[in-house]
Amino acid sequence: MLPAAEICIPIIRTICMRGYTGHALPLRSFNKVETIKIMDVYEYANGEVTILWKPKICIHSGVCVRTLPNVYDPKARPWIKPENAASDELTAQIAKCPSGALSIKGES
Numbered sequence: 001m002l003p004a005a006e007i008c009i010p011i012i013r014t015i016c017m018r019g020y021t022g023h024a025l026p027l028r029s030f031n032k033v034e035t036i037k038i039m040d041v042y043e044y045a046n047g048e049v050t051i052l053w054k055p056k057i058c059i060h061s062g063v064c065v066r067t068l069p070n071v072y073d074p075k076a077r078p079w080i081k082p083e084n085a086a087s088d089e090l091t092a093q094i095a096k097c098p099s100g101a102l103s104i105k106g107e108s
């Protein structure tokens with residue numbers, strides 16, 4: 001059994017192929033079994049605010065991608081580019097995240 005902090009890439013790929021957006025996962029090869037470490041929290045700063053993203057509670061609803069596509073791009077690395085929107089736009093969008101996976105550092 002895999003440790004909780006490791007995710008089996010083939011399982012993630014299967015989930016993605018069923019319609020979920022498997023953003024921020026470095027999917028390298030469809031032919032190899034790999035495991036990757038998933039951090040609890042990732043930080044993305046624009047100089048004014050720092051976005052926190054918790055991949056383990058993200059439900060891949062895509063709300064962020066549809067609301068601010070210039071900031072959230074599952075195909076890009078990093079997948080969140082907070083410099084592409086004003087801080088108040090980021091804050092308003094983050095309030096719409098249905099899982100609570102997104103938040104602003106220092107705000108509860």
Ligand code: SF4
Nearest residue numbers: 058059061062064097
């Ligand atoms: S809106 Fe929140 S739950 Fe939905 S994909 Fe973005 S981070 Fe994940």
